[in-house]
Amino acid sequence: MFEVVLHEPEIPPNTGNVMRLCANTGCRLHLIEPLGFTLDDARLRRAGLDYREYVSVDVHQDLATCLTSLGTTLDTTLDTQATGPATLNRQEARLGVQSGPRVFAFSTRGTQRHDQVAWQPGDILLFGAETRGLPASILERTPTDQRLRLPMLPESRSLNLGNAVAIAIYEAWRQQDFRGSR
Numbered sequence: 001m002f003e004v005v006l007h008e009p010e011i012p013p014n015t016g017n018v019m020r021l022c023a024n025t026g027c028r029l030h031l032i033e034p035l036g037f038t039l040d041d042a043r044l045r046r047a048g049l050d051y052r053e054y055v056s057v058d059v060h061q062d063l064a065t066c067l068t069s070l071g072t073t074l075d076t077t078l079d080t081q082a083t084g085p086a087t088l089n090r091q092e093a094r095l096g097v098q099s100g101p102r103v104f105a106f107s108t109r110g111t112q113r114h115d116q117v118a119w120q121p122g123d124i125l126l127f128g129a130e131t132r133g134l135p136a137s138i139l140e141r142t143p144t145d146q147r148l149r150l151p152m153l154p155e156s157r158s159l160n161l162g163n164a165v166a167i168a169i170y171e172a173w174r175q176q177d178f179r180g181s182r
Contacts, residue, residue, distance in 0.1 A: 001026040001180070002172055003070055003101070003124040004165060007063060007138070010036030010130050012044035017162035019044075023055035025169050026180055030066050031059045036129075063126075063138065070124060072100030074141045105142040106168060107134050108158055110149030117148065119172035121179075127168075130161050 009015045022029045060066035103124045128134035
């Protein structure tokens with residue numbers, strides 16, 4: 001199915017809702033530290049109900065580590081924080097070459113609508129923190145056609161993280177004819 005990555009999520013009920021969503025759609029969930037909560041937070045458990053045992057959740061120290069574990073990279077190592085940069089072939093980095101599964105970054109600053117993508121199993125859906133979205137450094141390193149947005153009215157600021165993830169997953173899954181569902 002698809003990989004869902006939450007970059008530095010802050011609000012436990014949102015992440016709990018995304019856990020439940022992933023459990024019900026067959027997606028794997030990846031959380032990028034720092035988290036705004038602990039995984040044993042009661043609010044997280046309440047929102048996720050009893051679905052925690054049905055979803056694969058991996059916690060990664062940074063985005064670069066997460067993407068490496070998924071067998072992909074973007075044009076340079078993303079979000080290395082204090083661990084220092086990892087390097088790719090400089091020519092590939094300059095050209096924006098991506099290897100492995102595709103990474104799609106969701107942002108109100110996205111350049112393409114989410115429904116204009118021909119989704120493929122294994123695609124990675126990347127979402128930012130609730131109060132600040134994805135850092136510009138990540139968006140700048142994401143290929144332009146893989147910076148996605150969800151349609152909203154012009155005066156709207158953003159959608160709830162759980163809602164945004166649900167919209168994206170269900171469009172991607174719809175294009176797969178809801179493979180594996182009942």
